[in-house]
Amino acid sequence: MKYLIFDAGPLISLAMNGLLDVLEKLKKEFNGEFIITTQVKKEVVDRPARIKQYALESFRMKDLLDKGVLKLASKFVANNQIEKETMRILKITNSVFQTRGENIELVQEAEASCLAFSNLCNAENVIVIDERTTRMLTESPQNLQKLMEGKLHTKIKPNKKNLEQLKNFKFIRSTELVYIAYKKNLIPLKDGKELLDALLYGLKYKGTAISSGEIEVMKSLAKG
Helix, strand or coil, X not given: CEEEEECHHHHHHHHHCCCHHHHHHHHHHCCCEEEECHHHHHHHHHCHHHCCCCHHHHHHHHHHHHHCCEEEXXXXXXXXXXXXXXXXHHHHHCCCEEECCEECCCCCHHHHHHHHHHHHCCCEEEEECCCHHHHHHHHXXXXXXXXXXXXXXXXXXXXXXXXXXXXXXXXXXXXXXXXXXXXXXXXXXXXXXXXXXXXXXXXXXXXXXXXXXXXXXXXXXXXX
16 A cells, blocks of 8 residues: 545645546555545635635535545544644654744644654655755755744754754655646646646645745656
8 A cells, every 4th residue: 555645735626626526636646545644634624614715615526435536544544543643743843943042943744744644654655745844954954944043043053952843754746646647647637838838837836845946847857
């Protein structure tokens, strides 16, 4: 078994770009499960259902759950275990950096729950997350430290012991998922030289942390 673990951000971005149906097609190509935690479900199904502006997206997300395209993490790992590990990860991630003697809050509960399931599932997994901070915290914490020092105009002290506990996570963004779908001809639009550009920039402007330079690299790879 292998898992693709979805944070709320990529699902929202795909929904806002009318690309949720691509998930169903990708799932058929994926030899494993698409997972969301209870915390992520709250962000993409439960809370939007109470807001008229986002209720339709909530129904579409729930439909993916009903069809089994997305499955709840609690079907594979007990929810109380995920919650306990989520709290542990939140404590670690939100005390990694300090400034002026105060911890800097970096990670939200839904994101932490994805890391928690990744730790607990005992299987090959990749986390789908568009938010840059969580990815940088585990992949390049020194670069994140420099970035935040520039934004906050102050020195930041890292907790190296905590950083050691945040290694070995694997990430992918919604842009990479859509790129794969594009290469597999799973996008239900007439192909053209500007389609991939439109898809990637659509995701960028709906919350995916990707630079224009990275998009150009992906476009050049698609031509190869």
